[in-house]
Amino acid sequence: MTEPDIFGKTVPILIRNVTLNNKPAEIYLDGTGNISAVAEKITDHDAEFIIDGNGATALPGMVNMHTHSPMGLLRGYSDDMPLFEWLSTKIWPTEAHLTENDIYWGAKLACLEMIRTGTTTFNDMYFMMDNVARAVDEAGIRACLSYCMIDGGDHAKFESECSVMEKTVAALKARNNPRIMPGVSPHAIYTVSEEGLRWCAEFSRTENIPLHIHVDETDENPDCIKAHGMRVVPWLDHCGVLSERCIAAHCCWLDADDIALFAQRNVTAVHNPVSNMKLTVGRALPYPEMKAAGVNVALGTDGASSNNDLDMFAEMKTAAILQKFFWNDPTVMPADEALAVASRNGAKALGLNAGIIAPGYLADIILVGRNPANVPAFNTTSNAVYATSGLAVDTTICNGAVLMHEGIIPGAEEILKKSEEVAFDLVRRATA
Ligand SMILES: O=c1[nH]cnc2c1ncn2[C@@H]1O[C@H](CO)[C@@H](O)[C@H]1O
Ligand SMILES: [Zn+2]
Incomplete structure (x- = not known):
């Protein structure tokens, strides 16, 4: 029986009787938010709570690197359409009716789903982000939160968007919560002007915070070449966007030169296999080439209205099998790489010492209890991924x-x- 007092407190905790990397282990969290010991037996401790895993598999918490958390309110509201038709006829008109209260409850739902399915950190892009921050604060999860800038090439809109961005970052910083990190998000090259991209790049540099953007989800290159005389990735570089702070979602249509530039600038690419297949964007992120070039690849679900869940275990399996299938090679993205893509690669992109269960790392840990789908435990990583x-x-x-x-x-x-209730009311207002 669960002791009710166990929840929500960073206190000394001993986790007993778990399997870590195929070996029996105990893990001690000393109450500072970090892991302080990992050993077969830990006898010297001041644990306030002891968790008996009963043979559970211990894994690092999943790091979901591309989300729009409040979009859970539109889960199942409109499916089975092409990306631009879906955004422009269904999603954007409904989003125009969102209130702060909607954002808050949508983010509460997302945090609940992520905690339920083993995610401990997410990288979120949306609007009215201080409401998302309130949900994150209450849920106890960790997140990088970015306001999504869309200026549509309008200078007055650009100026008002910059001011919202600055206020958002200041409000998130003022929370002084170590689990809440601010970021900046220009939505994509087809919704943000050159001045918008340049401003976001500079703001991310001066604030030293991540920049989160959609890149080449569908093939944005022909339009980009027409408008700017170059492909999407060189265009982003021209605008100063590519750096080690840049987290680029989707990246389906990168070619070899684009990948080399990502590697050179230390950009993180985020694979979103379920959303990409559901919206049929035409190509899978070129993981084998990215890996060969040394690009950091992380994993994300995208919003729950294009996935339609935030389960990183489903995403991890889909990533591994889509990569094998698309590139016609079963050796692509083996289980240990899929787990890294879903956890420590994302943590690295956010500058977090997480995604690994070892002393000195953040105590972001999940347990998968013994169940019919993880017996026999020949290989706990294989069971976790597949x-x-x-x-x-x-x-x-x-x-x-x-x-x-x-x-x-x-x-x-x-x-x-x-x-x-909030979701039904939003759709009622939007369709009235
Ligand atoms: O797959 C997608 N591609 C492009 N934009 C998207 C996708 N899913 C959601 N949004 C949109 O991004 C903004 C939030 O940051 C929202 O307008 C959301 O609807
Ligand atoms: Zn997205």
Whole structure:
């Protein structure tokens, strides 16, 4: 039986009787938010709580590197359409009716789903982000939050967007919460002007915060060449966008020169295989070439209205099998690489010492209990990547605090009820 007091506190915790990298292990969190010891047996500790894993597999918390968290409100609202038709006829007109309260409850729902399915960090791009921050703060999860700039080439809009961006970053910083990091997000090259891209690049540099952008989800190159005389990736470089702070979602249509430039500038590319297949963008992220070039590749679900869930276990399996299938090679993205793509590569892009269970790393840990889909445990990484649903996660710990234990998340029922009410009301207003 779960002790109710266990939730939400960064206190000394001993995790016993788990399997880590195919070996029996115990993990000690000393109450600072970090992992302080990993050993077969830990006898010297001051644990306030002891979690008995009963043979569970311990894994690093998943790092979801491309989300629009409030879009969970539009899960299942419109599916089975091409990207631009979907955005312009269904999503954007509905988003025009969003209130701060909608954003808050949408983000609450997303945080709940992520904690339930073993994600401890997400990289989010949306609007009215201080409401997302409130949800993240309450949920206990970790996130990089960016306001999404769309200026549509209009100078007055550009100026008002810059001011919203500055206010958002200042408000997020003022929260002084180590789990909440600010970022900046120009939406994409087809929605943001050259001055918008340049301003975001410069702001990300002076603030030293991530820049999160959609790149080449569908083939944006023919239009970019027509407008600017160069492909998308050189255009982004021309505008100063490419750097080690740049996190580029999708990246399906990069060619060899684009990949070389990503490698040279230390850009992180985020694979979003489920969204890409569902919206049928035409090509899979060129992972084998990116890997050969040394590009850091991370993983994301995209919003829950194009996926339609935020389960990084489903995403990890899909990434591994899509990459094998698309490039016609079963050796592409083996299980240990898929796990790294889903955890430590994203953490690295955000400058977090996370994604690895070892002393000194952040205590962002999940446990997958023994269940019919992970027996026999010949290889716990293989089971995690190829045979585990996120719903098999039973314990989620972020920053040394237990957010879910034995599948229980305090307050879950209210979030389901409220977010559903808010979603129906939003669609009612938008279609009235
Ligand atoms: O797959 C996508 N491609 C491009 N834009 C998207 C996608 N999914 C959601 N948004 C849009 O990005 C903005 C939030 O940052 C929102 O307008 C959202 O609808
Ligand atoms: Zn997206």
